[in-house]
Amino acid sequence: MTSGKSEAAIPRDPQGASPSAEVFLTELLERRQRLLAEIGTLEQRRDRLQEDIRRHFAGSCDELSRRVQGFQDYLVGALQELSDRAQTLELAPRKVMVQPSPLDRPAETVPDQATGAASPFLADQPLIEDMIRGFQDTPDFYAPPWRLRRHLEVGHGEVLTNWLLQQQGRGAQNSLGSRSRNVLLGAAAVAILTELYGDQLQTLVLASTPERLGQWRRGLQDSLGLTREDFGPNANGISLFERSDALIERADRLESRDRLPLILVDAAEQVVDIPILQFPLWLAFAADGRELAMEDLDGDPL
Known part of the structure; x- marks a missing residue:
């Protein structure tokens, strides 16, 4: 027992500490x-x-x-x-010289500017008026081809005169009430322009259905004393078109060959393509609502 207690009282050596604690x-x-x-x-x-x-x-x-x-x-x-600048200013009023306004001067004569936009047919105005008066007389049913063989009413002659001399041969006119009257007016225009330009003129007719083109062909043939050989896409007289793009292409080719196209647009065509307006001669008939309604309802020609 004594030896056990003495062993427990002996202190431990610090050198015996754990290495991990030192680290x-x-x-x-x-x-x-x-x-x-x-x-x-x-x-x-x-x-x-x-x-x-x-x-x-x-x-x-x-x-x-x-x-x-x-x-x-x-x-x-x-x-x-x-x-300092304010003290050196001259406060005495200055005399103001008032010049007369150019508006107070007498108006000078200004040349008529409308002369530059005159119709190209003014030089031929006497001939045109004489031919139109002849159309209004007794018709010559045996006149040579390309001369009008039918009577033209006085009012219709005025429309044609206005189109040639005022509209310079390019513009729209109100329909004359029926397709046959429009065809007759177109034939009169063809007769006058053929007299002025001869074989250089080529007439192109635009109507969107074969029936309308047939009426135009028969009316022009009867009014101008033509034959079937004067009509057709390759004819030198009158060409008929159902589509405006084909007509425009044909007119361009004619102008490239120094020919003069005359475009006649049927009254049933409610829209005129813009390229048509570039050509020097075109006549479009504008039908009123009654004419268009009659054709749509009854199917009768204008």
Whole structure:
């Protein structure tokens, strides 16, 4: 028993400590040293920032003060200069010489500008009027081909005169009430233009159905004393078209060969393509609502 108690009272040797505890203690000491070093670095940065802020604020205030003082000096100088100029102004009223306005002068004679836009048929006006008067007399049923063989009413003659001399041979006219009357007026136009231009003239008729084109062909053939050989896509007289694009293409080819196309548009064509308007001779008949309604309801020709 005595020997057991003496063994328990003997203190342990510190050299017998665990190696892992020593390693842990060493790491703690190293981390402490690193933290102290970082704290010292941060304190130095803090001191530098405080010094920079102090210097910058003082410099900004000084710069702002100098700018305010400079602007104040500028205002004082500008006001002084303005005051000096005001004192040197001559306040005596000056005499004003009033010149007469050009509008007060007598109007000068201005040449008629409409002359430049005169109809190309004015030089042939006597011949045109004489032919139209002849159309209104007793018709010559045995006249040569391309001469009008039917009677033209006085009112229709006025329409034709207006189209040639006022509209310069290019424009729309109200329908005369029926397709046969429109065809007769177109035939009269063909007769006059054939007299003026001869074989250079080529007539192109636009109507969107074969029935309407048939009425145009028969009416022109009867009114001008023509034959079937004078009609057709390759004929030198009159060509009939159901589509405007084909007509326009044909008219372009004619102009490229120095021919003169005359375009006649049926009254049932409610829209005239813009390219048609570029040609020098075209006559479009415009039907009113009654004529169009009658054709749509009854299927009868205009």
